[in-house]
Amino acid sequence: MHKLVLLRHGESTWNLENRFTGWTDVDLTPTGVEQARAAGQWLKAAGFDFDAAYTSVLKRAIWTLWHALDGMDRTWLPVTADWHLNERHYGALQGLNKAETAREYGDAQVLAWRRSYDTPPPALEPGDARSERGDIRYARLSPEQIPLTECLKDTVERVLPYWDAEIAPAISSGRRLLIAAHGNSIRALVKYLDKVSDSDIVGLNIPNGIPLVYELDAELQPIRSYYLDEAAVAAARGGAAAQPAR
Ligand SMILES: O=C(O)[C@@H](CO)OP(=O)(O)O
Numbered sequence: 001m002h003k004l005v006l007l008r009h010g011e012s013t014w015n016l017e018n019r020f021t022g023w024t025d026v027d028l029t030p031t032g033v034e035q036a037r038a039a040g041q042w043l044k045a046a047g048f049d050f051d052a053a054y055t056s057v058l059k060r061a062i063w064t065l066w067h068a069l070d071g072m073d074r075t076w077l078p079v080t081a082d083w084h085l086n087e088r089h090y091g092a093l094q095g096l097n098k099a100e101t102a103r104e105y106g107d108a109q110v111l112a113w114r115r116s117y118d119t120p121p122p123a124l125e126p127g128d129a130r131s132e133r134g135d136i137r138y139a140r141l142s143p144e145q146i147p148l149t150e151c152l153k154d155t156v157e158r159v160l161p162y163w164d165a166e167i168a169p170a171i172s173s174g175r176r177l178l179i180a181a182h183g184n185s186i187r188a189l190v191k192y193l194d195k196v197s198d199s200d201i202v203g204l205n206i207p208n209g210i211p212l213v214y215e216l217d218a219e220l221q222p223i224r225s226y227y228l229d230e231a232a233v234a235a236a237r238g239g240a241a242a243q244p245a246r
Pocket of ligand 1: 015019020021022023087088090114183184
């Protein structure tokens with residue numbers, strides 16, 4: 001059996017300000033740093049260890065991975081940062097406040113932009129100052145590879161080739177992996193692994209900073225998955241929280 005751990009980044013400054021983030025490279029808040037460290041400590045306490053880690057090229061995920069690995073005393077592990085694991089690109093919504101946008105366009109429209117499988121938000125203009133096409137970290141990509149907007153379907157279509165080419169072979173070869181990524185790049189992986197339908201994926205949210213553990217069989221099909229939080233760690237150690245409440 002293989003174990004894979006997915007970790008959404010801790011709270012970011014734009015999570016706190018309730019702004020659409022996407023590929024914008026915002027930092028963690030102090031709460032986000034604490035969440036990341038706690039995630040590493042829970043993983044260590046529950047007996048998890050890793051051979052390698054993957055993350056996106058966005059610092060909220062990179063720092064989350066770093067603090068989680070520090071919490072496990074594993075900062076020396078090999079880390080691969082790759083743009084395929086970036087957050088879903090939020091197009092022309094990047095930077096806007098989510099509540100204000102809902103007031104302007106209506107809750108149903110904003111829910112479709114946020115959670116539907118195949119409704120992309122309005123696209124950025126290529127010359128928009130917010131576009132990442134001039135960002136040096138993507139210099140090796142062609143302009144067409146750098147999105148101007150994405151729906152979750154688009155995100156699935158860039159995450160899965162990376163899964164197939166890099167992550168799945170590493171897991172199959174016996175490597176224990178920790179992947180620190182984003183709400184929607186993780187939703188893309190969960191949709192694929194758990195075969196979630198296009199309609200059911202609308203209701204799936206990934207919390208900040210809580211390790212999501214997948215146990216996979218030899219064909220990398222999920223046997224079970226669960227969130228590793230404080231209570232789960234205590235249960236794994238047979239502590240008080242494992243006892244039924246009376
Ligand atoms: O703003 C974003 O990029 C994402 C993650 O924070 O938001 P949402 O919850 O709308 O997918």
